[in-house]
Amino acid sequence: MTNEADSSALRKIDLMIMGAGPAGARAALRAKASGLRVVLVDENNDAGGQVWRPLPDGFSRLSGVASSAEARDGDALRLELRKAGVVCLFGHKVWNIGSDLRTDVISPEGSVSWLPSALLVATGTTERVIPFTGWTAPGVMGLAAATILLKSQNMLPGRSTLVAGNGPLLLAVANGILKAGGQVAAVIDLASRTDWMLTLPALKARPDLLWQGLRWQANLRLAGVPVLYRHGIDSVVSTPQGFDAHVKPVDSSGAPLSGAARVFSVDCVTVGHGLVPGTDVTRLLRARHRYAAESGGWIAESDEMGRTSVKGLYIAGDGAGVAGAAAAGAHGELAALACANDLGRISTEHYSRERTALLSQRRKPALFGRAMAGLMALREGAVAAIKPETIVCRCEDVTRAEIDAAAHEGARDLNQLKAWTRCGMGPCQGRTCSDVAGALLAIHVGSREDVGCFTGRAPLRPVSLAEVAGQYTYADIPIPKAAPL
Ligand SMILES: Cc1cc2nc3c(=O)[nH]c(=O)nc-3n(C[C@H](O)[C@H](O)[C@H](O)COP(=O)(O)OP(=O)(O)OC[C@H]3O[C@@H](n4cnc5c(N)ncnc54)[C@H](O)[C@@H]3O)c2cc1C
Structure with a gap:
């Protein structure tokens, strides 16, 4: 097991990319080509993300799905990653990130930690x-x-x-x-x-x-x-x-x-x-966020290159605001380019030239993707019509009536609602319910900005203590020296 004090056991790299969908995978290719020591991690068994989802080992595609353009695009991306020799950790879930960007990962072999100079979060969305x-x-x-x-x-x-x-x-x-x-x-x-x-x-x-x-x-x-x-x-x-x-x-x-x-x-x-951008990592690292209904909900504030308000933390793809798979790839490459520039690995000329090219490459797909995101935006009337006895937080069985009651008793933001009702406290950590629970509370409180979002907390994914602790014997636990009497 590794902890912050034991940094010698950490594997040091330039860039850790979390999520191997179109955004993360293209970012990894760009980072590798820019000479960065990069690691791409995903809990799936291969790259492709939600849209170009890989098959589990031993499965073959349904006949109608096998020939689709999505299946071909996914296969091409996976081949490109292999040819480029990108270090990929598939079947690995990230469960915690430290304030120094230390990335704690549960692998099939146990718990490992990496210490990157920069972290790119490309973890996509959750369905609403x-x-x-x-x-x-x-x-x-x-x-x-x-x-x-x-x-x-x-x-x-x-x-x-x-x-x-x-x-x-x-x-x-x-x-x-x-x-x-x-x-x-x-x-x-x-x-x-x-x-x-x-x-x-x-x-x-x-x-x-x-x-x-x-x-x-x-x-x-x-x-x-x-x-x-x-x-x-x-x-x-x-x-x-x-x-x-x-x-x-x-x-x-x-x-x-x-x-x-x-x-x-x-x-x-x-x-x-619709889809809600995944902000669990950026909230955990206390980046600044803003509410953007047209982009799917709360998103981390970032510039067009994916730089957030936290030094060394970048975001790309739908997790930065829903814009679709076609726009996600160029967004990932922009963030990797920004990272290579900020770490001093590429020349200013190279940075400006590639930045202009990638921004123009992203413009049309992003226009298309944002129009689709607009169609998926939250419809407030449908939220207001949820019946009192209907469960909103399905992990903790919290109903609309309980949310309304908490608001009447004085719960003013999502964290207070969580303390009052356990809404968002279950294994999904609010990924499924936070958007709708926030909209319901906003009916009483005023705006989504007033209601805010859940404070980010580890674990990012449900993990057992045995997985986190890994293999150890009691003799391995360092005993601090007794204080002098
Ligand atoms: C369930 C689902 C299905 C979808 N299906 C379609 C579709 O059929 N067609 C379509 O056009 N769009 C689909 N979308 C939208 C589509 O996902 C996006 O437009 C596109 O994939 C965005 O790419 P991305 O790289 O930003 O994120 P994604 O493709 O979502 O990739 C994010 C990756 O991050 C990984 N990840 C997240 N958290 C962790 C963690 N803690 N540890 C390790 N890995 C992690 C995930 O496993 C995933 O592979 C779907 C979205 C969802 C949520």
């Missing part, structure tokens, strides 16, 4: 689900979770699936299910047709992706899948065959309108209301 009656039932899952089943578990989420929420993952998941041979009962979208049309000018920045979206919509029409715009899930009730999902029309804020619900009988409901 706005709770409704029945959302915690087995068989109701996130849209992003459904992409994981399709892409890396070789499984359909259900035989007959209702796909609901908002944003482009609706189309991606519904098409993935059809392609893999499943049935989609309907697509339920909080956004209106007009909301989609308004994104068109920005979507033209990436005609290839726009074309893909149009193809997805055409496929749904061909398969006879109804698409209900300006609708949301009101409740999901278990039946002997699966679920009855009750769907209602909503207004532009996502609040349900009066009127009869339509009922879909299915055996799976997959629902997602």
Whole structure:
């Protein structure tokens, strides 16, 4: 076991990159080419992140998914990393970062620590689900979770699936299910047709992706899948065959309108209301943050190169604000370039030339990605409509009524709410509930800025004491000298 006092056992490097999605992997390639001693760490078994998700060992892709552009892009990236000889620690989860950037990692062999001069956080996002009656039932899952089943578990989420929420993952998941041979009962979208049309000018920045979206919509029409715009899930009730999902029309804020619900009988409901940037590391290191609804929620303040308010700490990709996979790669490279410059490893000319090229490379995909992020932004009316008895924090079973009661009793920010109710105190450390819990508290308190975010705490991932302590005997524990009498 290593601790801060025992720094001789730390492995010293220039740059530690956390997360091997498009942002982290491209950053690693750029850092390596700039001569940095770089290590890329990810808890997955290979690079690719959420979008180019690697397969577990021994798995093969579903026939409809194998030939996809995403699968090819992921394979190409993994090959490039191997060819470049980047040091990659896959199957390793980072559970703690010290204020000196010491990175504590649980590897399959035990606990290891690294001491980098700089840390680049490229840990992506967490899916947001706005709770409704029945959302915690087995068989109701996130849209992003459904992409994981399709892409890396070789499984359909259900035989007959209702796909609901908002944003482009609706189309991606519904098409993935059809392609893999499943049935989609309907697509339920909080956004209106007009909301989609308004994104068109920005979507033209990436005609290839726009074309893909149009193809997805055409496929749904061909398969006879109804698409209900300006609708949301009101409740999901278990039946002997699966679920009855009750769907209602909503207004532009996502609040349900009066009127009869339509009922879909299915055996799976997959629902997602956007992505929330992962800020657990930047909060742990006490970087400055700001609330940016259009980027997914709270994000660490950073410049266009990913430098945060903490020296040596950089961020890139969707964790810095949702802008999509296509923009994440160039963002990662920008952050690695900034790091190489700040550590004095590249010339000023090289830095300015490459910076200009990468910024221009990122502009169009980021325009596209931000338009998509806008469609995924939190709809306050849907939050306000959560019923009192509905669980919001699923780790600790905290309901909306308990959050409201804590606010009435005087809880004024998320940390007070946590102390009052245990909301956000479970194994996920608030990753699943913090955005919605913050929005609920803000209804009483005023603004999201007033409510703030949870203070970052280790462990970043659930770890056992045995994993952290590793192999030792009591004789290894240093006994301090007794103080003189
Ligand atoms: C579950 C999920 C599924 C998605 N599916 C799609 C999709 O099908 N299509 C699409 O266009 N977009 C999808 N998205 C959005 C997509 O993830 C992003 O646009 C894109 O992948 C962002 O790239 P990134 O490099 O910023 O982060 P990511 O690709 O999310 O990569 C972050 C990486 O960090 C690693 N990581 C995080 N914390 C730790 C830790 N403590 N220790 C070790 N490793 C860690 C993760 O394992 C992950 O590999 C999905 C998002 C989510 C959350």
